[in-house]
Amino acid sequence: MIEKIGEGLTIFILDDEKDICQFVKEFFAKRGFEVYTASSSKTAFSTIKKIKPDIALLDIRLAEKEASGLDVLKSIKEKHPGCCSVMVTYMDDEKVVARAMEMGASDYLKKPLMPPEIEKTINKIVKKIRKGVK
Amino acid sequence: MANPLSDEAQVFEKIKKENIKVNPIVWHLIDHYIGNDVHAMQFIAGSHIVGDDPEPIPVDHGKKILHHCDEIRKFLIKLKEATREVRKD
Numbered sequence: 001m002i003e004k005i006g007e008g009l010t011i012f013i014l015d016d017e018k019d020i021c022q023f024v025k026e027f028f029a030k031r032g033f034e035v036y037t038a039s040s041s042k043t044a045f046s047t048i049k050k051i052k053p054d055i056a057l058l059d060i061r062l063a064e065k066e067a068s069g070l071d072v073l074k075s076i077k078e079k080h081p082g083c084c085s086v087m088v089t090y091m092d093d094e095k096v097v098a099r100a101m102e103m104g105a106s107d108y109l110k111k112p113l114m115p116p117e118i119e120k121t122i123n124k125i126v127k128k129i130r131k132g133v134k
Numbered sequence: 135m136a137n138p139l140s141d142e143a144q145v146f147e148k149i150k151k152e153n154i155k156v157n158p159i160v161w162h163l164i165d166h167y168i169g170n171d172v173h174a175m176q177f178i179a180g181s182h183i184v185g186d187d188p189e190p191i192p193v194d195h196g197k198k199i200l201h202h203c204d205e206i207r208k209f210l211i212k213l214k215e216a217t218r219e220v221r222k223d
Binding site for chain 2: 020027061111112113115116
């Protein structure tokens with residue numbers, strides 16, 4: 001039985017790989033979250049503005065050249081500072097991760113994403129949100 | 135992983151010794167296309183197999199994995215075509 005840790009919470013997922021978006025969406029929906037996804041920064045900006053998520057899972061590297069997950073993080077920090085952002089990175093992205101943490105990201109996950117790691121990281125964030133600490 | 139090539143050690147030695155580099159444009163393509171497909175497959179399979187309660191991968195999810203394999207194959211063909219040395223004779 002999967003614990004519905006996300007009840008009452010909204011999570012936003014940004015990943016340019018649509019299958020990852022879909023599977024991560026199902027993963028969080030099973031845990032009671034209200035889930036929204038986007039596969040480009042443009043859609044991300046408009047969706048975030050509309051839904052004001054509690055948590056955002058942002059892939060740093062996107063297919064587009066114009067923007068990255070860091071730009072979306074910047075926008076979230078400016079417009080919805082209460083949202084906890086988790087950055088999704090590749091193994092060799094240490095500098096970018098450091099930059100994201102400086103910009104106010106709550107945590108990060110390294111690809112390949114695996115369900116137990118996602119669960120552990122998100123559980124930690126949900127506990128903070130429930131306690132009112134971000 | 136495929137069986138190692140019989141001369142693999144020499145090939146890697148040659149790459150190291152002759153400082154053979156892959157053009158960053160090519161690396162970027164490999165990283166983007168193969169990287170994304172591999173990650174998608176790992177997450178699809180991992181969402182069933184990894185964790186405390188493993189289960190068989192459903193057929194429709196297996197089909198998605200096959201789709202990503204095929205995308206990698208198509209990308210490699212395209213890359214091979216684009217990087218083929220043009221013969222001058």
